[in-house]
Amino acid sequence: MSDISIPGVTNKYNTDKIIKGLVNAEKIPLTRMERDRDTLKKRKTVWQDLNRRLSTLRDDAKQLYGFQNPFEEKIADSSDKTVLTAAATRKAPIEEKKITIEHIATADRFMSASLSKDFKVPSGKYGFKVGEKTIQFNFRGGSLKNLAEIISRKGRSLIRAEVINDTPNTEIVTIEAQKTGAKNRLFFLDKSIDFGLKAGILKQTGITERDIPLNKYTVKPWETSLKENTYSISDGVLTLNPLNELKIPISPPFKLNKNMALQFKLKTELIPEKKQEEIKPPPGPALPDTGEINFKGIRIRNEKSKVILPQWKPPAPSIRVDDMQALFMDSKGTLFPLEKITDSEDFKTYSIDIGNLAATIDSFNIRNKNTNRRIIIKDIKILDKTSRGKYVPSHPLSQAGDARLTMDGIEVERSSNNIDDLIPGVKLTLLAKSDKPVTLKIDKDKDAIKNSIVSLVGHYNQVITEIDVVSRRDESIIDDAQYLSDKEKDEYRKKLGIFSGSLTMLQLKDSLERVMMNPYRTEGGRQLSLLAQMGISTDTRKPGSSATLDRTRLRGYLEIDESKLDSAIAAHPGWIKELFGYDTDGDLIVDSGVAYALDTTLKPYVTTGGLIATRLSTLNSQISRKKTEISNYEDHLKAYEADLKYKYGKMEGALETLQKNSQALENLGGNNNKQ
Structure with missing residues (x-):
């Protein structure tokens, strides 16, 4: 009903003020309901914040003992990152390699x-x-x-x-x-x-390549004569037996330029060493029996003849010879040693730059000084690496070539500078030629281990702060939390002590502190069974270093002695892994450790259907009911206010009628008196 305003009457009786006062009095329960609703919402926010922090802490814990734990992460460190870089995966072995890059892969x-x-x-x-x-x-x-x-x-x-x-x-x-x-x-x-x-x-260009055939007519003796068992040739494949040599004449001699290379395929065949029989000294000459005589029944034997033999010296045992410098090039009587061969069961392609060695090549010479190695070679040719059929580039800025490197003495070739099949779990990136070996060290990623532990401790402290703030009415808790920003401190003050005296909060804090302080089984035994032994405790100060009582150290916050933690990670990463998660019964399932215990402790709180989810569900129901209650009461207030306005309007109307009647009577009485 619309408000009624009667000039001279409304103001006189002040009905608006009366109605407002009555409505405000009736509104007191609504104010209480809204306050209760806001308290429920604040409790919900607190549980949500705690749930988020507990979930983050649990994630950190699971990361420290789960399948993707940082203890198996590897890092590859190059001693010269301008020459070689590398990235290691968890599958990489812990080892150190010496790598010399002779040539990086190039493109035309x-x-x-x-x-x-x-x-x-x-x-x-x-x-x-x-x-x-x-x-x-x-x-x-x-x-x-x-x-x-x-x-x-x-x-x-x-x-x-x-x-x-x-x-x-x-x-x-x-x-x-x-x-x-x-x-x-x-x-x-x-x-x-x-x-x-x-x-x-x-x-x-002119002639840029020549194939060198292999047959009995193209193979000639070098410095020693060719015997029947020196070599064999079958289907263009030459096999040179141990302790032999030969040469393959290039006729007519081939003219070389700086881009020429000698290319061929070669493999080796190792011959097992025969076990040397024990050589015994010669027995000496066989002497006849010296005989005997009988004299009066007595038998007398002659003394055996003696032969003085010269001192015997056993022949020197055969010595194994391994000589990988087997290939040479002859140019007008000058011999040039070529690239050393390597053992390979399969044919390996060699491409040896010979253009800068001499003006021509007269012969390709092979000397096999090895005692237990056959050299097998085929597909010999001389070619210009820059040749493109009948053409060569006039101004080559770079030319297609394979990457060549030596790792621990083993020669390797790849067509790309990104190599991921040389060391298991490691991708190499070649950047430049190296003048000396580059050391590649593959080790555990200690920084990843440390960062994961530091993250766990940091999130643990945040949880302890959260629990202290909502369960106690001590504002110094907020002031002492130095990692909080001013804005975060203001937010914490709004929920200070909202769960004051909550048994749930006290039990949760007590459980978490016991998890972090308890000893756990590791292969290190008593050397490493506590977090404190690796530099993580509520007070990392050395005994006697300070007599001042620090109240923040009484609240259960953890501190980290970084130098002690670094030393522990460097010395015993395996023990630290076990301290956070350990399989005590050999069933390949972690069942002990700090991280495992944290996960187990927090699981009933943060999982679907857990304690916090139940509390939030209850709060949501309470908030919903409170909203309905508030809405209903607001409707009641609107009806109540309308009813008051209606009644007071009628009252004002009645007063107006009475006033008019009274005025009429007064006027009537006045007129009668005049008469």
Whole structure:
């Protein structure tokens, strides 16, 4: 009902004020309900915050003893990160490797001559090949930039081209394969060949390679004669037996340039050593019996003859010889030792740069000084590494080549600088050639272990602070928590003591403190069974270092002695792993340890259907009921206020009528008196 306002009457009786006072009096239960609702909401927020902190602490605990625990994380550290970097996974072995990088994998990158900016590229079908992959496209003619753009667009991850202004009036184009390795050489196809010749990228060359056949006519004696069992040849495969040598003449001698290489496939066959029989000294000459006589029944034997033998010296035992310098090149009587061979059961491809050794090669010589190793070789050829069929690059900026490195004395070749199949669980990245061996150390990731432990301790302290704040009315708890920001302290003050005297909170804190203080079984025994023994306790100060009582150390917060923790992790990472999670009965399931006990303690609180979830569900129901109760009472207040306004309106109307009647009577009485 709308408010009634009667000038001269409403103000006179002040009914609005009376109604407001009555409504406010009736509103007192609503204020109490709203206060109860806000308290329930605050309790809900506190339980949610505690649930979040407990869940985070439990996650930290599970990480320290679960499948992905940091104790199995590995890190690979290179002594020269400008040459070699590495990344290790959990499967990597703990070891140290010496790696020498002789050559990193490279890709073909060719440059043109300096060309005029009005140089026009003719139209036609262009093609390029990198390794086994080919791109081809039709070009309708245009500038160098037009061609470079279409090469890069079509080539994507295979080939790329770029135009650079080398002078204000000229430009050059570079064409680069995007894959490294000798098998990924760049070839020009179709119209690209004509363009390459015209732009000065390619040039024609003469004879760039020669195959060296292997048969009984091409093998000749070197310094010693060839015997029947010196070697054997079958289907182009030469086998040189131990302690023999031979040479393979190159006739006519092959002229070399700086890009020439000698290429072949070679393997070795190890011969088991025979057990040497024991050599005994010679027995000496056999002497006849000296005889005997009988004299008056007495038998007399002659003394045996004696032979003085010279002192016997056993022959020297055969000595095993291992000589891997077996390959040589002869040029006009000068002998050049080539790359040492390595043992391999399968054929290994060798590519030896010989172009800088001499002007020609006259013969390929093999000397097998080994006593227990056969050398088997095939597919010998001399070639120009830069050759692309009949063409070679005129201005090679780099040329396709494999990465070559030596690890612990073993030679390795790969087509890429990213190598993940050499050391299990380790990916190597080659960056540059090394002048000396680079030490690669694979070890446990101690920083990951430390960070996980520090995170657990930090979140544990936050939980203890949370419990203390909500269960006690001591504001110094908040002031002493130095890690809290001013904003966080203000938020904590709003929920200070909201669960004061709560048995649940006190039991939770007591359980957590016992978990962190209890001893646990490890292989280290008494040397490491407590967190305090690795630098984690409520007071890390040395005994007698300070007599001052620090009340914060009485609240159960944990401190970390970092130097002691670092030493423990470095010395006994296995024991520390067991301290947080240990399988005591050998069933491959962790059943002891700090992290395991924390997880077990917190599980009933934070899991679905657990204590906190039940409390939140109860609070949600209470809040919902309280909201309904408030809504109903608000409706009651609205009806009550409307009823008051209606009744007081009627009262004011009656007063108005009485006032009018009274005035009429007074007027009537006045008129009668005048008469």
